[in-house]
Amino acid sequence: MKDKKIAFIGAGNMAAALIKGLIQDGHPAENITASDPDRDKLNLIGEQTGIGVNSDNSAAIADADVVVIAVKPQVIEAVASGISTAVAERQPLVISIAAGIPTSHLQQWLGETTAIVRSMPNTPAMLQAGATGLFAAANVNDEQHSLAESIMRAVGLTIWVEQESLIDAVTAVSGSGPAYFFLFMEHMIRAAKVLGLPEESAHLLTLQTALGASRMALESDDNPATLRTMVTSPGGTTEQAINTFETGGLEQLVMDAMRAARDRSVELSSQIQD
Ligand SMILES: NC(=O)c1ccc[n+]([C@@H]2O[C@H](COP(=O)([O-])OP(=O)(O)OC[C@H]3O[C@@H](n4cnc5c(N)ncnc54)[C@H](OP(=O)(O)O)[C@@H]3O)[C@@H](O)[C@H]2O)c1
Structure with a gap:
């Protein structure tokens, strides 16, 4: 897992928590990249953690094995559509942490064959004491399953749900x-x-x-x-x-x-x- 290259799209609160958790877990900083339109935010996280930064989302995922989409739900359609060509070329595992966005929509924007894991973390993830619900689309393979779990475990406990609708129950339990x-x-x-x-x-x-x-x-x-x-x-x-x-x-x-x-x-x- 530590040799996998992970790209974060959006370098806000949740991405920063995940990046810090991964580095504490021993994931090499040189295998992590983050992209965000806010250059100051990128520079800060780059200085704090030693990860690579890029203000171009598609460039950030050019050699990624895993892409973590960590933007607000309101901008996710534009962000996903914007990286769809790069995702189609690279075929990484995509993990979305955006609340309320189903895997079917992500596949529509990113490409139907994209392997997608949807997750619902909570705020204690900022202290690596989170509880995250995870749901995998049908085409996510065993290796990608473990990869998604190891990444989200960097900020706390993970629980898989078998049906996507149960993410709403996870929201009611650990999210809120x-x-x-x-x-x-x-x-x-x-x-x-x-x-x-x-x-x-x-x-x-x-x-x-x-x-x-x-x-x-x-x-x-x-x-x-x-x-x-x-x-x-x-x-x-x-x-x-x-x-x-x-x-x-x-x-x-x-x-x-x-x-x-x-x-x-x-x-x-x-x-x-x-
Ligand atoms: N915080 C939580 O406890 C929590 C819990 C569960 C789920 N989530 C989910 O996690 C996601 C991120 O939440 P957050 O609290 O980390 O939000 P956040 O701090 O606002 O981070 C989102 C980041 O995405 C950046 N961004 C905006 N447009 C972008 C673009 N086109 N390309 C790349 N980056 C872009 C934002 O930059 P600007 O600030 O410049 O717009 C911001 O830095 C959300 O979808 C939320 O539903 C959060």
Whole structure:
């Protein structure tokens, strides 16, 4: 994988996170190129990482084995159409991280035979702690499958979905998910202050608890429900809080919220495609 040449089209936040993650993973900087219309952005990422930079998208992918399209969905049609000749000549694997753009549209703009992996990363990818959903078009071969996975793993965990429509569910879970936890933290901090704790203590206790709970859930063989039961003694303090959440309809609220996020993802995709 480290001998593969990777070209990033768009050198914004996500591309920078992926490039930094790949370099930390030992991918040679000389095998990575980025292109972007913003020369200052290109120079900065070039200086920070040692990768090659180019302001011409097609020139950037001339010898690429993998092309990562990391531009905003609004410009992707123009960008994809602009590189279609270079892609047809080189036949690289194309990974798109653009939200809401289906593989069928990418193949229409890039060429029907183009091997495409569509991915949905999330913002913690900036800290190499992301969670990314991946979907491969039918013509992606095993080697390209592993290649896409190794690239996206540079910024965190990867999960493949078998049907492209499930990318909307991934969006509702991990794409929007960081905000759900931030909201819960906000409410815990506010409540901790009402209970008398100073702002800083309320903040630190809440965040460290979220980190500790997440690490326990990730590192334990037990599922979250078992871990919760283990810390909920009958008649104790935690039980009082859990009963209050359950009586207040937390389970249904989470279901409704995630269904709303999934439905909005479907709606936004169809608006982008129109
Ligand atoms: N950020 C996230 O958490 C996140 C999560 C999931 C998915 N995504 C997806 O990731 C993609 C990139 O997001 P981002 O946050 O990294 O956006 P971003 O920071 O705005 O990066 C996009 C980059 O593409 C450049 N660009 C614009 N037109 C171009 C062209 N014709 N050729 C080459 N580059 C061009 C932009 O330059 P200018 O700034 O000069 O226009 C910008 O540097 C989006 O499609 C988004 O849906 C992002």
